[in-house]
Amino acid sequence: MSRKRKIIPGVDPKLLIKDAAKLLPDPARRSFLRGAASLGALTMLTGCDILNSDGAENVLRKISQFNDGAQALLFNPNTLAPTYPESAITRPFPFNAYYSEDEAPAVDGDSFKLVLNGLIGNKTPWTLRELYALPMEKQITRHVCVEGWSAIGSWTGVRLSDFLKRIDADTKAKYIWFRCAEGYSNTIDMPTALHPQTQIALKFDNEILPRRYGFPMKIRMPTKLGFKQPKHVVEMAVLNEDRGGYWENQGYNWFSGL
């Protein structure tokens, strides 16, 4: 689910605000990269201008892309994320996004339709009622944030691989792109989309997915970091091109597998 900022028990709110400020891609980070560049450049940028921070950023981006490939190789489609008992669920489960809780998108469930695009045989949009009628599974798994903290939650939803079959999607395609109500978007790899624990989550903790956790649907992937898991999803497209994503485009690793 999450993208940025959570409130977790035991963390100083002042620190959180300070922290949030520095998570923003401000001009300062460029100068920091420049400062660090000279050191890293000595080892990794042989042949480049070691003071050229854009050079350092480019090399780091290339290595990050190399790491995407390494993680795709490491990803075993049959390895399941550990599951936990009800008693292990983190309560309250942290709200985390790049907006505050009262700014969370309010999607109207009655008029909601999931728009389908790209390499899909049957692109008829799905209403929430139709989605709720599909067979669902529950999982209690660990949500790991890119920031390092983690929380255990309970999600119930439709296996994404089943849904892809149902809509006659081309599962030989490389990517699935998701668009969210407020404009967030990201792209995931097909092997992760087909993983048995990847689901269109429609419920959290046995209740209809609340607004703060992504009503009406979020893509739950216990094999990926939180920011890779879009909430308030209103469109999905099966593609052979990578459309990137909100955080990925700002420098977070694209694959971000666990």
Place this chain on the structure above:
Amino acid sequence: MAATQEANGKVIHPVWVRITHWLNAIAMLLMIGSGWQIYNASPLFDFSFSRSITIGGWLAGALQWHFAAMWLLAINGAIYLILGFATGRFRRKLWPISPRAVIADGIAALKGKLSHEDLSVYNAVQKLLYAGVILAGVVVVLSGLSIWKPVQLQWLTALFGGYDAARYVHFFAMAAIVGFLVVHVALALLVPKSLRAMIAGR
């Protein structure tokens, strides 16, 4: 060859030790500096690292540095470990470590009576610290892998007591390495010929 030279009292540190040592120094500084910035995104304790001593500027930048330098750290570290065992250097230099000798040499060191005449022979305190920091290096890499891949390498994560515990292990292994670094650098500067030996070999 290296062994012969050492026996002749010429080369204190063979070239592979010097190269892996300095590559490791660079990798460690990058990993520690970027790791501190990553830590700041979700601190385990009631403090953060000053941004003036972190690398990457913000979380994404720090993660890019961390997951780039990890290759240097891991590959260089693996080469160092393999050669350390294969050439017998670890056995010769770091073994045995007896508690009694560590105490005796520790007291001598505090009294300033420890000899640095022969840099090719480590005293018991050095043996303990060098073996200890190698162990901390192995733990920091393995615990790092376990929090990077808690699904694919879940057996490793479980070995460290689960995801949350592994974060603490990773932190304390870093702290041990930083603690070593402070002592190591201070002593190298106090005994400059040891620094020369790690650069020139003798």
